[in-house]
Amino acid sequence: xxxxxxxxxxxxxxxxxxxxxxxxxxxxxxxxxxxxxxxxxxxxxxxxxxxxxxxxxxxxxxxxxxxxxxxxxxxxxxxxxxxxxxxxxxxxxxxxxxxxxxxxxxxxxxxxxxxxxxxxxxxxxxxxxxxxxxxxxxxxxxxxxxxxxxxxxxxxxxxxxxxxxxxxxxxxxxxxxxxxxxxxxxxxxxxxxxxxxxxxxxxxxxxxxxxxxxxxxxxxxxxxxxxxxxxxxxxxxxxxxxxxxxxxxxxxxxxxxxxxxxxxxxxxxxxxxxxxxxxxxxxxxxxxxxxxxxxxxxxxxxxxxxxxxxxxxxxxxxxxxxxxxxxxxxxxxxxxxxxxxxxxxxxxxxxxxxxxxxxxxxxxxxxxxxxxxxxxxxxxxxxxxxxxxxxxxxxxxxxxxxxxxxxxxxxxxxxxxxxxxxxxxxxxxxxxxxxxxxxxxxxxxxxxxxxxxxxxxxxxxxxxxxxxxxxxxxxxxxxxxxxxxxxxxxxxxxxxxxxxxxxxxxxxxxxxxxxxxxxxxxxxxxxxxxxxxxxxxxxxxxxxxxxxxxxxxxxxxxxxxxxxxxx
Numbered sequence: 001x002x003x004x005x006x007x008x009x010x011x012x013x014x015x016x017x018x019x020x021x022x023x024x025x026x027x028x029x030x031x032x033x034x035x036x037x038x039x040x041x042x043x044x045x046x047x048x049x050x051x052x053x054x055x056x057x058x059x060x061x062x063x064x065x066x067x068x069x070x071x072x073x074x075x076x077x078x079x080x081x082x083x084x085x086x087x088x089x090x091x092x093x094x095x096x097x098x099x100x101x102x103x104x105x106x107x108x109x110x111x112x113x114x115x116x117x118x119x120x121x122x123x124x125x126x127x128x129x130x131x132x133x134x135x136x137x138x139x140x141x142x143x144x145x146x147x148x149x150x151x152x153x154x155x156x157x158x159x160x161x162x163x164x165x166x167x168x169x170x171x172x173x174x175x176x177x178x179x180x181x182x183x184x185x186x187x188x189x190x191x192x193x194x195x196x197x198x199x200x201x202x203x204x205x206x207x208x209x210x211x212x213x214x215x216x217x218x219x220x221x222x223x224x225x226x227x228x229x230x231x232x233x234x235x236x237x238x239x240x241x242x243x244x245x246x247x248x249x250x251x252x253x254x255x256x257x258x259x260x261x262x263x264x265x266x267x268x269x270x271x272x273x274x275x276x277x278x279x280x281x282x283x284x285x286x287x288x289x290x291x292x293x294x295x296x297x298x299x300x301x302x303x304x305x306x307x308x309x310x311x312x313x314x315x316x317x318x319x320x321x322x323x324x325x326x327x328x329x330x331x332x333x334x335x336x337x338x339x340x341x342x343x344x345x346x347x348x349x350x351x352x353x354x355x356x357x358x359x360x361x362x363x364x365x366x367x368x369x370x371x372x373x374x375x376x377x378x379x380x381x382x383x384x385x386x387x388x389x390x391x392x393x394x395x396x397x398x399x400x401x402x403x404x405x406x407x408x409x410x411x412x413x414x415x416x417x418x419x420x421x422x423x424x425x426x427x428x429x430x431x432x433x434x435x436x437x438x439x440x441x442x443x444x445x446x447x448x449x450x451x452x453x454x455x456x457x458x459x460x461x462x463x464x465x466x467x468x469x470x471x472x473x474x475x476x477x478x479x480x481x482x483x484x485x486x487x488x489x490x491x492x493x494x495x496x497x498x499x500x501x502x503x504x505x506x507x508x509x510x511x512x513x514x515x516x517x518x519x520x521x522x523x524x525x526x527x528x529x530x531x532x533x534x535x536x537x538x539x540x541x542x543x544x545x546x547x548x549x550x551x552x553x554x555x556x557x558x559x560x561x562x563x564x565x566x567x
Contacts, residue, residue: 036416044069046527047419050567051376052076052408053177055432058505058524070409077405079176079216087174094162096204101230102320104201108156112146119145156200161445163204164458168444171431182215182404183207184427185375190226190289191466192235194459202231202321203459219368219398220359223289227355228323230314232281236464239313241278241306243331249345277331282306284464285358295363301338307331308342308350365393368403374469376407378418385412420529420566423471426454428567429483433490433559434498436525437505443497450495453482487559492552502555514542514550521555526563534561 039047045064049056052073064072075082091097096104119142152158171180187207194200210229214222226232233239242248282305286297311330315322325348335342335350340357342350358364369389373381385407392406393399407413424432430447434440441447451457455474461467468474489495491502503511505524510516518538522530530538538557547553558564 036419039414039416039419041065041069042527043419044414045072047414048072049177050420050432051413051422053181054171054428055435055567057435058438061527073408076176076178077401077408079179082175084175087170090169090173091166094166096159096162097166097208099204100320101202101205101322104159104204105198105321108154108159109198109201111150111154112156115146115149116142119149159201159204160194160459161448163207164448165441165444167207167458168431168447169441171427172434172439172441178404178408179215181375183212185372186211186215186222188461188466189371190232191461191464192231192459193462193464195462196235198321199231199235202229202234205229206231216401217399218359219364219393219400219403220356222400223359224352224355226289227285227309227312227351230321230323233312233314233323236281236284237278238281238309241281241310241312242276242326242329243307243310243333244276247307247331247333249328249330249332277303277306277310279303279306282309288464288466290358290367291361291363292367295361295367297338304335304337305354307333307335308337308354311348312351359398360394362390362394365390365398369393369407371469372404372407376404377410377412378421379470382412385410420563422567423474424565424567425467425474426451426456426479426483427458429454429565430486432567433487433564434500436559436564437491437500437502437555439490439498439500441498446496447498450482450486454479454486455482483565484556484560488553488556491556491559492549502551505555506551511551514554515539517551518542518554521551521558525555525558526561529563530558530561531563534563 036043042061042065045061046056048064048069049060053076067075096108099107120138122145123138123141167183171184174180190211192199192203192206194203206229210225210231211222214225230239279302283302286295286302286305287293291297308331311326311328313324313326313329315324327347330347332345332347334344335346337354338357338361340354342353366386369386369392370381373386373389377385388410389403389406393403396402412418430450434447448458452460455478456467486495490498490500493499502521506517506520510520518535519528522528522535538554538561541557542550542554545553
């Protein structure tokens, strides 16, 4: 690691820690570390670019000031009117983004499964596995055989790599910055873990067809889309949830061999059919997606809701992994959820009714309002603001555009207490750094690996809670080391696939003087808001450095500073 090899830079890291980044509670709103009585127009522009997007690019602050802050906010609230042709063109390098679930299965999942099956047969035919304790040896040989049979470009890994790169490219380059922030927000709210079997290919459609088309509409439509999503049904096991024998309709069960093979985590068919009721989705639907843990539901409600969603499943792979309601597996008994009663004999409409009930529930309004305020305002936002935003949500029937508008145009949004008061998540940090340096990428996989080192690998958050919005989740010694290493590599153009031009940020007249270069880069990257302590630390590192090119070192250290890591 850079820090471990360079004593002078290690000293700057200690300065960063001492300045508050290693002490999460030192920088929340109200801590007194960064309070401002009132924001200037320039500070408002910076604040808008940091919170409604992934930070300013060179010239963005001046552009926002010229067009007017309110006009810029309104422009971001209507992203469908903003041309984004350059991003669309750049996304053309990722062909899997346009593929259906069926195409992704046929091209990337099926070859892997067939290779695994063939390799296992070959091992058995060769006599492997007869000796006790040989299972580990077989698994290793099968894996090696599969690696030889299926090239990297034909494995599901490629699907995730293209999806991840596309997410980074959009965040860095898109003019629709608020749209990308909200995609990040809702993908996290409705988290699906790519490491769980088929979700590695189902996530492409989940983001493209479920999340992105619905984030500016009604919450009910977004919630319904996630409930019918093969990715969500698979991740939270609802595709396997069936009624017990006593509550099934007296009809013959369908043949399910193909379905069961599809639902197998490792590709092989399960030896037994789905055993019964699975409450995972019902619980997370209420606890995480809608009402919240204190939303007033009981364990009985969870069980009854799980019965409501029996039969909500996934089509066989040869027919395309799509939503299907399997009536023979649905619980047709009477049910009551949150006071809503269903008589015997119901079907698909029961789940649809509960989606509508949950989407418009006051507890849901408050939970969505709180989470949006936490994202855009502060970890602990003002209660009165949350109440107003929740009221807007309810009065507009869950209109997400108007709900977001209520947050970002509120007086609290521009309160000086919240200026540079939130710690950037790893995703926010790396994207803002690339944007600040006017950078671009033709291969974002090294950036994705940096995100993993910082603790936020895209699409790989295992628990359904998603990644935390709290500062405390991201501020620790290991994360700060990873951030500083990334910043120094990025500024020095040592990050493969991504390039920056630090020299363009320094006026020619100041380029030959390290002190003047610090001033120029401070203005360019943090609008000259470096603290005296950070400036002193920078000067010491510059004086101690033997590097001929000082500008990349200065830029990297500023990107690693507490001031840049806040938004």
